[in-house]
Amino acid sequence: MGQFSVSRLGIRTSLAKPPIPATAPSQTLAVISIGQICMRLSTIILIIFLLSSCGDKVERERLPGRYAFTHWTKDTIDINDNGTYRHFTFRNGRRFENSGTWKLNSIGTEIQFENFSFLTDSMASGNWFSRLRTDGQEIHLMYADDINAYYSKVSELDSLK
Numbered sequence: 001m002g003q004f005s006v007s008r009l010g011i012r013t014s015l016a017k018p019p020i021p022a023t024a025p026s027q028t029l030a031v032i033s034i035g036q037i038c039m040r041l042s043t044i045i046l047i048i049f050l051l052s053s054c055g056d057k058v059e060r061e062r063l064p065g066r067y068a069f070t071h072w073t074k075d076t077i078d079i080n081d082n083g084t085y086r087h088f089t090f091r092n093g094r095r096f097e098n099s100g101t102w103k104l105n106s107i108g109t110e111i112q113f114e115n116f117s118f119l120t121d122s123m124a125s126g127n128w129f130s131r132l133r134t135d136g137q138e139i140h141l142m143y144a145d146d147i148n149a150y151y152s153k154v155s156e157l158d159s160l161k
Helices: 027-053
Strands: 003-008 011-016 065-069 076-079 084-091 094-104 110-116 126-135 138-144 149-155
Touching: 065 138, 084 110
Parallel strands: none
Antiparallel strands: 003 011, 065 076, 065 149, 076 084, 084 094, 094 110, 110 126, 126 138, 138 149
16 A cells, blocks of 8 residues: 655645555546547437438439419429529519529538528518428428428429420
8 A cells, every 4th residue: 555645734644545446447437438428429419400300302403393382472483403593473463583593402401592582671682591391202492390381393394385
């Protein structure tokens, strides 16, 4: 057994160190192991969360076509295969329109419309990120999940010519 000194208030005391059992794991290794377990567990939880919150995967080739809004307006979005879109609606007998470019994210679950306008005075143009959802072969561009509002693909653009 080893000895060590403790000095308090100027009084030096020698104490015996308790023996460390040969089979006891090192506290440092236990902390690292617990840390590794926590890191792996949090990584797994994050992956599960991300996968469950993602939209459905859609191949880029399936996106082009005409999409009609399913709720309170008669909005239509034409998605072209060259990476452009045209969005239009009719109000009070007038046609309102805007256009821009679109991109599909790398995993095919979300589409980004650049320079998008919802064609109202209350919202400025900007980027709109829409999660993709499929229902069988039907593709939906999600507007609001909580009320199940979306643009639904109604036709291929070739069939409109």
